[in-house]
Amino acid sequence: MKDFTILKLLDRFDFLFKKMGVDYPIMRRILQVQLTMDERRVPTILTNQKKTRSSNSFKSSLITYGILGFFIGLLMLVPFPLFYKMNLAFGLIIFMVMATMISDFSTVLLDVKDKNILLPRPVDARTVNTAKLLHIVIYLFTITMSISGLALLAGLYKYGVAFTLIFMFELVLICCLVVFFTSILYMAILSFFDGEKLKDMINYIQILLSVFMLVGFQFMGRIFNLTHLTVAFHPAWWHFLIPTTWFAAPFSLFIERNSSQYFTALSLLALIVPTTATVLYMTLVIPYFEGKLQKLNSSSMRAKKGAAVREKYSGRPPTCFASAGRKRLFINSPRICCPMKENSSCSCIHNWLSPWPCPF
Amino acid sequence: MNLNIPFMVITAGDAMNTKGEAVVSIRNLAMSYGANQVLRGINLNVFQGEIIGYIGPNGAGKSTTVKIILGLVDGFKGQIKVLGEDIASGGIEYKRKIGYVPETAEVYDTLTAHEYLTFIGEMYGLDFRLVDRKAQKLMALFDIADVYHARIASYSKGMKQKLLIISSLLHNPDILFFDEPLSGLDANSVMVFKEIMTDLAAQGKTIFYSSHIMDVVEKISSRIVLINNGQIVADGSFDQLSQKCREGSLEEIFNQLTGFNRHKEIADEFIAVLGEA
Numbered sequence: 035m036k037d038f039t040i041l042k043l044l045d046r047f048d049f050l051f052k053k054m055g056v057d058y059p060i061m062r063r064i065l066q067v068q069l070t071m072d073e074r075r076v077p078t079i080l081t082n083q084k085k086t087r088s089s090n091s092f093k094s095s096l097i098t099y100g101i102l103g104f105f106i107g108l109l110m111l112v113p114f115p116l117f118y119k120m121n122l123a124f125g126l127i128i129f130m131v132m133a134t135m136i137s138d139f140s141t142v143l144l145d146v147k148d149k150n151i152l153l154p155r156p157v158d159a160r161t162v163n164t165a166k167l168l169h170i171v172i173y174l175f176t177i178t179m180s181i182s183g184l185a186l187l188a189g190l191y192k193y194g195v196a197f198t199l200i201f202m203f204e205l206v207l208i209c210c211l212v213v214f215f216t217s218i219l220y221m222a223i224l225s226f227f228d229g230e231k232l233k234d235m236i237n238y239i240q241i242l243l244s245v246f247m248l249v250g251f252q253f254m255g256r257i258f259n260l261t262h263l264t265v266a267f268h269p270a271w272w273h274f275l276i277p278t279t280w281f282a283a284p285f286s287l288f289i290e291r292n293s294s295q296y297f298t299a300l301s302l303l304a305l306i307v308p309t310t311a312t313v314l315y316m317t318l319v320i321p322y323f324e325g326k327l328q329k330l331n332s333s334s335m336r337a338k339k340g341a342a343v344r345e346k347y348s349g350r351p352p353t354c355f356a357s358a359g360r361k362r363l364f365i366n367s368p369r370i371c372c373p374m375k376e377n378s379s380c381s382c383i384h385n386w387l388s389p390w391p392c393p394f
Numbered sequence: 395m396n397l398n399i400p401f402m403v404i405t406a407g408d409a410m411n412t413k414g415e416a417v418v419s420i421r422n423l424a425m426s427y428g429a430n431q432v433l434r435g436i437n438l439n440v441f442q443g444e445i446i447g448y449i450g451p452n453g454a455g456k457s458t459t460v461k462i463i464l465g466l467v468d469g470f471k472g473q474i475k476v477l478g479e480d481i482a483s484g485g486i487e488y489k490r491k492i493g494y495v496p497e498t499a500e501v502y503d504t505l506t507a508h509e510y511l512t513f514i515g516e517m518y519g520l521d522f523r524l525v526d527r528k529a530q531k532l533m534a535l536f537d538i539a540d541v542y543h544a545r546i547a548s549y550s551k552g553m554k555q556k557l558l559i560i561s562s563l564l565h566n567p568d569i570l571f572f573d574e575p576l577s578g579l580d581a582n583s584v585m586v587f588k589e590i591m592t593d594l595a596a597q598g599k600t601i602f603y604s605s606h607i608m609d610v611v612e613k614i615s616s617r618i619v620l621i622n623n624g625q626i627v628a629d630g631s632f633d634q635l636s637q638k639c640r641e642g643s644l645e646e647i648f649n650q651l652t653g654f655n656r657h658k659e660i661a662d663e664f665i666a667v668l669g670e671a
């Protein structure tokens with residue numbers, strides 16, 4: 035089995051894990067297996083080939099992200115005000131990371147197979163949970179970097195080190211926020227539906243998210259009045275509700291030195307909201323999931339509660355969202371983007387992305 | 395569906411107590427999934443060297459019992475001790491001495507057998523090379539050596555089952571929980587596996603297994619435990635059961651104790667439904 039670079043990196047911090055009461059060698063082994071499997075999720079047709087075929091679906095999805103990242107990188111070089119550019123860039127980054135997380139979080143967070151394989155072995159819960167957490171972090175990091183890596187470099191070239199540092203720091207904040215929102219979403223779904231229904235629900239949510247982002251992009255476009263090729267913009271109260279403005283503001287503040295109250299306030303939000311979200315995640319969401327996971331297997335109780343709602347919607351696919359043509363796209367598309375799960379529901383991200391109407 | 399249990403059969407416990415402390419002891423185990431009460435007070439002591447055939451109708455709660463002991467299912471009532479350790483205490487040490495074949499093939503099937511088995515072995519703290527060597531030999535003995543480096547997803551059902559059996563035995567455990575271990579195995583492999591079980595028990599290992607293949611259970615179990623409606627309705631050696639029930643085969647005992655005698659009528663009705671236009 036391949037020894038991943040990231041694991042070698044982790045080896046340097048093994049004392050930290052030991053201090054936390056984690057059985058490091060075991061945790062490392064679990065992570066190694068998880069990462070190997072991430073690399074291998076291929077359509078089941080190919081599975082009869084013996085041993086390692088180098089068709090690596092995770093890498094191919096990273097390339098897709100890289101292409102998007104290339105455009106975000108180009109965007110950095112366009113001579114527009116930073117606030118505008120960064121709004122756009124963060125909009126795309128948040129959307130992509132969020133969409134990927136929503137479809138893949140379930141396999142990481144609610145994986146029953148993992149539980150069934152590891153629990154009968156003499157491995158303590160802390161070690162398993164740490165491995166799980168690290169798995170999410172590594173996964174999130176890889177995706178975020180493949181999307182924004184080029185933008186980071188382009189920004190470094192054009193604006194210098196300060197830009198890159200702010201960008202990197204904000205990416206961490208964004209990841210925290212995305213994890214928080216994704217888990218809140220899962221909490222909401224799980225309190226209405228049982229685990230089995232989760233997959234279907236995630237499909238619907240992705241569609242909703244796409245619509246939501248579409249509307250969001252429209253608003254984002256409206257922040258600026260692109261008249262006569264000069265970008266003008268006027269602060270308004272609702273700008274504060276759009277996360278991309280929070281993360282774009284510090285660039286205006288620190289790089290372009292627009293030290294208005296408006297930018298300062300937005301920058302503060304960029305710091306406060308993700309931090310609060312992370313604290314909430316640690317104190318409320320994680321314990322909630324621990325409890326929920328245990329009940330996830332006993333589906334019959336919740337089934338009754340959700341039954342009424344389900345009945346209402348069952349057998350009625352969201353045809354209202356998609357024209358016939360797009361629906362076909364939906365079904366036929368190859369599953370390229372889904373490294374983490376086999377019965378993937380995330381192919382629709384790409385389909386929703388490809389016919390994406392440009393709002394600008 | 396309140397069946398009249400013909401009689402409470404044999405509690406072999408008294409006779410067996412002389413064997414010393416139970417390796418697995420289950421006290422008043424109750425479990426329900428929502429409103430569905432699956433287990434209603436199971437009491438069982440399992441002693442070293444026993445081969446216990448745990449049988450019962452579909453949905454009786456056999457797998458549930460085993461999963462609870464392995465710590466896979468929470469929310470049960472009652473007390474379970476494995477090798478003297480209360481499983482509710484959260485300790486993991488007792489799991490080093492346990493091997494488990496689950497009823498469904500839960501494996502990481504994008505891995506190869508080589509990768510999976512060495513991984514599992516290392517979870518028990520075994521050395522990589524040792525596990526690798528053992529795994530390879532065991533695979534060869536089960537006649538699946540050629541797929542050692544192929545992905546598990548490409549295995550047939552029986553091959554997967556053999557892999558599960560190997561993965562449960564790699565660390566040479568003292569207590570074995572087999573949940574329908576024979577499912578998918580061909581006749582030759584069943585013979586091998588029956589022999590293995592008998593030999594393991596002769597070595598002093600304890601085996602707790604559930605199966606629906608009555609003649610296998612009849613032949614190799616030193617003790618048979620039958621559950622129905624969440625309770626133990628029979629517990630004893632095959633000879634004891636057949637004496638009490640005055641039936642010749644375990645299948646008939648099973649029918650009698652689960653209050654089942656309508657197989658002919660049901661089959662006829664089934665066929666009748668198939669013919670409905």
Ligand SMILES: Nc1ncnc2c1ncn2[C@@H]1O[C@H](COP(=O)(O)OP(=O)(O)OP(=O)(O)O)[C@@H](O)[C@H]1O
Nearest residue numbers: 331332333334427432451452453454455456457458
């Ligand atoms: N995750 C679950 N959620 C809800 N109910 C469950 C769950 N698992 C099992 N049950 C219920 O518990 C009961 C016992 O199931 P179990 O799997 O223990 O049966 P079993 O005796 O192993 O049957 P079989 O012979 O078919 O393997 C069944 O009624 C089943 O519906």
Ligand SMILES: [Mg+2]
Nearest residue numbers: 456457458497
């Ligand atoms: Mg079962």
